[in-house]
Amino acid sequence: MIRKARTHVNQDEPLLFERSSPGKKAYQLPPLDVPAVDPTTVLGAENVRREVSNFPEVSEVEVIRHFTRLSTWNYAIDLGLYPLGSCTMKYNPRLNEYVARLEGLAQAHPYLPDKLAQGAMKVQVALEAMLRDITGMAAVTLQPAAGAHGELTGILLVRASLEARGNPRKKVLIPDSAHGTNPATAAIAGYQVENIPSNSEGMVDLAELARRVDDSVAALMVTNPNTLGVFEREIAAAAQLLHERGALLYMDGANMNALVGMVRPGDFGVDVMHLNLHKTFSTPHGGGGPGGGPVAVVSELEPFLPLPRIASGNGTLTYNYDRPQSIGRVKAFYGNFGVLVRALAYILAHGGDGLRNATLDAVLNANYIRKQLEGCYDLPYQAPSMHECVFSDARQAAVGVRTGDIAKRLIDYGFHPYTVSFPLIVHGAMMIEPTETEDKRELDLLIDALRSIAEEARENPELVRTAPHTTRTTRVDEVTAARKPVVRWQPAS
Amino acid sequence: MRYLPKSDSERQEMLASMGLTSLEELFSHLPESLLLKRPLSIPPGKSEYEIIDYFRERAAENATGHASFLGAGVYHHYRPVVVDALISRGEFLTAYTPYQPEISQGTLTSIFEFQTMICQLTGMDVANASMYDGSTALPEAVMMASRVTGRSRAVVARAVHPEYREVHLTYARHQGLPVAEARYDPATGQVDLAHLESLVDQETAAVVVQSPNFFGCVEPVREAARIAHAKGALLVVMFTEAVSLGLLEPPAEADIVAGELQSFAISPCYGGPYVGVLAAREKYIRQMPGRLVGQTTDTNGRRAFCLTLATREQHIRREKATSNICTNQALIALMATVFMSVYGKQGLRELAEQNLAKAHYLAGALDNRGAGRRFQAPFFNEFVVRCRQKPAEVNERLLEQKIVGGLELGRFYPELDDCLLLCATETAQREAMDRLAGSF
Numbered sequence: 001m002i003r004k005a006r007t008h009v010n011q012d013e014p015l016l017f018e019r020s021s022p023g024k025k026a027y028q029l030p031p032l033d034v035p036a037v038d039p040t041t042v043l044g045a046e047n048v049r050r051e052v053s054n055f056p057e058v059s060e061v062e063v064i065r066h067f068t069r070l071s072t073w074n075y076a077i078d079l080g081l082y083p084l085g086s087c088t089m090k091y092n093p094r095l096n097e098y099v100a101r102l103e104g105l106a107q108a109h110p111y112l113p114d115k116l117a118q119g120a121m122k123v124q125v126a127l128e129a130m131l132r133d134i135t136g137m138a139a140v141t142l143q144p145a146a147g148a149h150g151e152l153t154g155i156l157l158v159r160a161s162l163e164a165r166g167n168p169r170k171k172v173l174i175p176d177s178a179h180g181t182n183p184a185t186a187a188i189a190g191y192q193v194e195n196i197p198s199n200s201e202g203m204v205d206l207a208e209l210a211r212r213v214d215d216s217v218a219a220l221m222v223t224n225p226n227t228l229g230v231f232e233r234e235i236a237a238a239a240q241l242l243h244e245r246g247a248l249l250y251m252d253g254a255n256m257n258a259l260v261g262m263v264r265p266g267d268f269g270v271d272v273m274h275l276n277l278h279k280t281f282s283t284p285h286g287g288g289g290p291g292g293g294p295v296a297v298v299s300e301l302e303p304f305l306p307l308p309r310i311a312s313g314n315g316t317l318t319y320n321y322d323r324p325q326s327i328g329r330v331k332a333f334y335g336n337f338g339v340l341v342r343a344l345a346y347i348l349a350h351g352g353d354g355l356r357n358a359t360l361d362a363v364l365n366a367n368y369i370r371k372q373l374e375g376c377y378d379l380p381y382q383a384p385s386m387h388e389c390v391f392s393d394a395r396q397a398a399v400g401v402r403t404g405d406i407a408k409r410l411i412d413y414g415f416h417p418y419t420v421s422f423p424l425i426v427h428g429a430m431m432i433e434p435t436e437t438e439d440k441r442e443l444d445l446l447i448d449a450l451r452s453i454a455e456e457a458r459e460n461p462e463l464v465r466t467a468p469h470t471t472r473t474t475r476v477d478e479v480t481a482a483r484k485p486v487v488r489w490q491p492a493s
Numbered sequence: 494m495r496y497l498p499k500s501d502s503e504r505q506e507m508l509a510s511m512g513l514t515s516l517e518e519l520f521s522h523l524p525e526s527l528l529l530k531r532p533l534s535i536p537p538g539k540s541e542y543e544i545i546d547y548f549r550e551r552a553a554e555n556a557t558g559h560a561s562f563l564g565a566g567v568y569h570h571y572r573p574v575v576v577d578a579l580i581s582r583g584e585f586l587t588a589y590t591p592y593q594p595e596i597s598q599g600t601l602t603s604i605f606e607f608q609t610m611i612c613q614l615t616g617m618d619v620a621n622a623s624m625y626d627g628s629t630a631l632p633e634a635v636m637m638a639s640r641v642t643g644r645s646r647a648v649v650a651r652a653v654h655p656e657y658r659e660v661h662l663t664y665a666r667h668q669g670l671p672v673a674e675a676r677y678d679p680a681t682g683q684v685d686l687a688h689l690e691s692l693v694d695q696e697t698a699a700v701v702v703q704s705p706n707f708f709g710c711v712e713p714v715r716e717a718a719r720i721a722h723a724k725g726a727l728l729v730v731m732f733t734e735a736v737s738l739g740l741l742e743p744p745a746e747a748d749i750v751a752g753e754l755q756s757f758a759i760s761p762c763y764g765g766p767y768v769g770v771l772a773a774r775e776k777y778i779r780q781m782p783g784r785l786v787g788q789t790t791d792t793n794g795r796r797a798f799c800l801t802l803a804t805r806e807q808h809i810r811r812e813k814a815t816s817n818i819c820t821n822q823a824l825i826a827l828m829a830t831v832f833m834s835v836y837g838k839q840g841l842r843e844l845a846e847q848n849l850a851k852a853h854y855l856a857g858a859l860d861n862r863g864a865g866r867r868f869q870a871p872f873f874n875e876f877v878v879r880c881r882q883k884p885a886e887v888n889e890r891l892l893e894q895k896i897v898g899g900l901e902l903g904r905f906y907p908e909l910d911d912c913l914l915l916c917a918t919e920t921a922q923r924e925a926m927d928r929l930a931g932s933f
Binding site for chain 1: 831
């Protein structure tokens, strides 16, 4: 029985261009207080366009209705549990939105003189200090715009530090359970990617690692807890092995929500790592960004951090550009500052104790779901779970119901699907991360839904295979979308 | 902690169902030596009121109540109130990347509209769902041109935003992608076409110009295209001031257009988050980086949208992906989309014309004070002036009147150390411009 959701009427809405009609407007500018100039005179006729063809012309009411109607077609964390594994969809406090819009912060131009930007610089200094405390690392750069951008920054730091030792080396090792951004990043940083198989527990195989690490290996990129939600128990030994052979340990911090306040990467030998502020530190995902991807390093890598670095002298903060070993800039200005403000507000609200409690609740929730569902779904790896658990569709696949089908059926039950078919080392993976945001009632509703779907898969597999049944949009034809891409609206000719 | 929704008795009940008695037992399988034995140094959690006070204090330490004539890639424009009202809806703000199209049509539809409007503005055929910002869009565009042409060299005009060029060099250095810089003409401020032509050869993948360029000058895009295409290179045209596209001829001769939409209702916010765009000719679509939304139908035959051509992307192609980008700037792209809807065809034009008028008024007022423009080329809403005193001294004097003056160009261009880059948008008041000119 579906207890969480039922259908209700929602509005149809055309594209803006289809609503548009000449002469409508939603704006009014103040009168010009200087003489108008003729564009063709000052720019030259050849530089002036006639119009922006087919650009929308709508009224303000229509703008409001258009986007409000569109919004009702989305699922969101504000509507309920969003169990996407490795995505850490947690509550986004509205306080953080409020403070990020304070005029002195939101209107600050990045080229303000330093003396008129001390507040913005102090925010960065404070956040860096807290992220150092959380990670146990020596230094932090806030410049990268998102996780993958942080990865690139981190691997460039690896390259620069090895170059300074005499040889940047050729390869980066990546476990087969890793996020796709890891190999893509290593390739963009000019490294060959070598995938290493996980052991029977789904962890980095130390013996295999020992065989692979030679003087051509620059680094191992590892996610901890890994994408199975399992803590890499031998991580400290792996770090030692890498260090003995002159290689570095990179940690993908995507799953840091399992560790904050309990375990620090700096204490198990990580040399460089990134954090995802839009995961662990609750900045809103916004339908795909913006994010924040700070990178934390040990002191040996500090000289290579991106330009500029904040320095303090005489009680005033300034930017230091005189750092000859720096990898250079990875982004204009100083990072996604508005995202940094939100992350700092999140950390301040929790405090050290609250961050630890959030981690404990996140791990509790994942383990509770695992315990309640292990009778219904196959659990391919038995190692203890941290903040997420990974089932497979092995039992349901026998009757032709796959992880993607179960995920789509979950939509009818009022939930967003879990992460489907990832990590790649689990065939038919169902990766569930509830985060600390969920109360027991919401967790129980998810558990009931997944139990009920397991039963449906046995008794009426077609019902699951053709789900969702209650959404305004049913399954879409992704094959045709890719074969004949239509990526913009065009007027009917 | 007020964001954690469970009572202690619920926690105990959940633990009991697993045969546990304490939360710490959930970590008992970790090596004991790795567990943090002390609390974090971060002080205890603060109330909403304390946090607001903290950030108000920080905000007050930044410039407030100043008139500003800074541009240089980040522009002060009016922000329609409906923008924040709409993007604050939880269904947009707190949704994930739209990988599940059945329950993400709101985000997908708005991105499809975004892609369409970027094409309309730039004269390109296809646009992606967004890049991090303009600065990172530059190396992505050059890497794309490399894939298309099978070549590795880039020639970048020196009047492209200096920080964008620095970011590009960071990316290029480690991939063996050599970069040459084309001079600007010291009289016009535009790219020196003869020098550009001398740098472009059969190994050039991309020629990159920005228009209006960092000095505010409109670049001869057609001539740059001719030079690039004569040698089989692609032309990448960058922009930092999107409002200019309401008035300026779109760079339709380009192969790739990349830039920054901060001007479209995105607060300066001390450098980000902003939103980068990358648009191109249709034939290059499979070499584009980042997410793309495409139109399709659902099983009932109704129009629907979904992420498409994912085989370019890292989660499918891993080390062979066209880029490592995953999270982009979706919510900021939505801000820009709402902005474009509010201003629309007429409004963007009128806005651009106001910018043009304000900047030309300011340039005229300065000229009357003997501070002439450094370059002759046509400009949109920013321009370079040569100062009779040291630019830093001029700026100091302006600050005394609560005016943030221009960017001191010597910072990026030592040969222009007697110059300021000034910007006047529609928000510049005539009275403040007169006061500014009076200080020269």
